[in-house]
Amino acid sequence: MPLSNMDFEFYESEDPIWNPALMTIPIPGIRKMVNLASTMDDVIHLSIGQPDLPTPQNVINAGVEALQRGQTGYTMDAGLPELLESLAIYYGERYQRTLSPDNIMITTGATEALYLALTAVSAPGRHFIVPDPAFMLYSPLIRMNGGEVTEIPTRAENNHQLDPQEVIDAIEPHTYGIVLNSPSNPTGTVYPRETLEAIVEEAAYRGIQIISDEVYDHLIYDGKTYPSVLSCCSDLDHVMVVSSFSKTYSMAGMRIGWLIGSQGAIKKLRRYHMFTTTVANTPFQWAGVAALHGGNDFINHMLKEYTARRDRLVELVEQTPHMTGYVPEGAFYLFPSLPEGANGTNIALRLLKETGVCTIPGETFGSSCSNSLRLSYSTSMDNIEKAFERIIPWMEQQDFD
Ligand SMILES: Cc1ncc(COP(=O)(O)O)c(C=O)c1O
Numbered sequence: 001m002p003l004s005n006m007d008f009e010f011y012e013s014e015d016p017i018w019n020p021a022l023m024t025i026p027i028p029g030i031r032k033m034v035n036l037a038s039t040m041d042d043v044i045h046l047s048i049g050q051p052d053l054p055t056p057q058n059v060i061n062a063g064v065e066a067l068q069r070g071q072t073g074y075t076m077d078a079g080l081p082e083l084l085e086s087l088a089i090y091y092g093e094r095y096q097r098t099l100s101p102d103n104i105m106i107t108t109g110a111t112e113a114l115y116l117a118l119t120a121v122s123a124p125g126r127h128f129i130v131p132d133p134a135f136m137l138y139s140p141l142i143r144m145n146g147g148e149v150t151e152i153p154t155r156a157e158n159n160h161q162l163d164p165q166e167v168i169d170a171i172e173p174h175t176y177g178i179v180l181n182s183p184s185n186p187t188g189t190v191y192p193r194e195t196l197e198a199i200v201e202e203a204a205y206r207g208i209q210i211i212s213d214e215v216y217d218h219l220i221y222d223g224k225t226y227p228s229v230l231s232c233c234s235d236l237d238h239v240m241v242v243s244s245f246s247k248t249y250s251m252a253g254m255r256i257g258w259l260i261g262s263q264g265a266i267k268k269l270r271r272y273h274m275f276t277t278t279v280a281n282t283p284f285q286w287a288g289v290a291a292l293h294g295g296n297d298f299i300n301h302m303l304k305e306y307t308a309r310r311d312r313l314v315e316l317v318e319q320t321p322h323m324t325g326y327v328p329e330g331a332f333y334l335f336p337s338l339p340e341g342a343n344g345t346n347i348a349l350r351l352l353k354e355t356g357v358c359t360i361p362g363e364t365f366g367s368s369c370s371n372s373l374r375l376s377y378s379t380s381m382d383n384i385e386k387a388f389e390r391i392i393p394w395m396e397q398q399d400f401d
Pocket of ligand 1: 109111135184243244245252
């Protein structure tokens with residue numbers, strides 16, 4: 001397979017120069033598929049992990065104006081004061097929770113916030129609980145720092161809901177952290193308030209940190225109210241909430257995210273942040289201020305668009321032989337399963353080679369779902385229709401017995 005040689009050299013090299021901890025970083029399944037797709041013509045991507053809608057003009061203007069005003073130096077280490085203030089007000093209004101700017105730190109996307117939170121807590125002898133499937137960063141970052149992970153499997157038949165009792169039962173005396181991600185990448189599942197409350201309450205009682213990745217917190221369909229961990233905890237002593245502008249305002253490349261926690265946690269992590277990236281991108285922190293003050297038109301437009309695509313994708317998956325779907329309530333992914341025992345990686349590769357539709361194999365996101373595929377609907381309705389005009393007849397010809 002024409003994987004770039006870089007992947008193999010970097011990840012599987014025996015070269016003693018590299019810290020063995022790097023071996024915990026898997027070869028990204030997404031890269032494999034996208035690299036292969038880039039060598040082919042006429043590929044339809046259901047593989048995209050970022051919004052396809054254009055960034056709102058007021059956000060772009062604010063970034064450009066910040067550059068023109070000479071806002072090109074470092075900000076304070078916690079972030080641009082105007083953005084910290086705006087976020088504190090925004091979260092206060094959204095979840096009726098009083099936050100001060102000292103509860104927030106601006107990072108280089110949610111990715112840096114996750115990196116800081118997970119690696120600052122993970123250490124040899126410490127145990128963490130992570131849903132499976134999950135966004136592929138969590139477990140490797142924990143393991144890289146010596147921590148061990150218990151993965152809690154979820155299933156398409158159950159809308160990939162997390163059973164809070166299974167999480168609680170997995171807690172051990174040396175458990176230090178539980179990672180939550182709602183809406184989830186790759187499943188689009190939104191955890192109900194009861195699930196979060198049960199886990200958050202038990203974690204607080206046992207002194208365990210909840211690391212909650214909420215980057216899709218505005219991609220919630222069917223008019224539902226989003227249950228954030230921030231609205232389910234009595235204080236911030238045991239929670240670190242991560243989010244960003246990437247998905248909400250189509251700002252993924254602008255790299256502005258944040259971490260919310262107790263003032264003590266933020267104080268500690270600010271020093272770590274200084275040693276990691278110093279500060280986040282200054283002009284685009286101004287773009288973020290404009291995003292928060294720009295009204296809800298963009299978000300409403302985005303929700304309307306993604307809801308229509310989700311509904312159509314759910315119908316098409318239902319019509320596809322051998323695929324079990326469900327109705328995802330958030331994000332822009334559906335994670336259908338194939339028959340038990342099917343090899344999702346082989347299916348994804350064959351699907352790409354034989355039909356030109358690029359999906360992401362389930363095993364990219366964990367060990368319990370190798371018979372699944374991640375389908376992204378961050379692409380036009382037209383592409384979704386065309387993709388299934390190829391997928392359905394191809395699946396009709398497959399025999400999984
Ligand atoms: C669940 C999840 N968390 C975090 C990120 C990273 O977000 P950011 O662009 O803010 O670093 C992504 C990006 O795909 C994601 O899906």
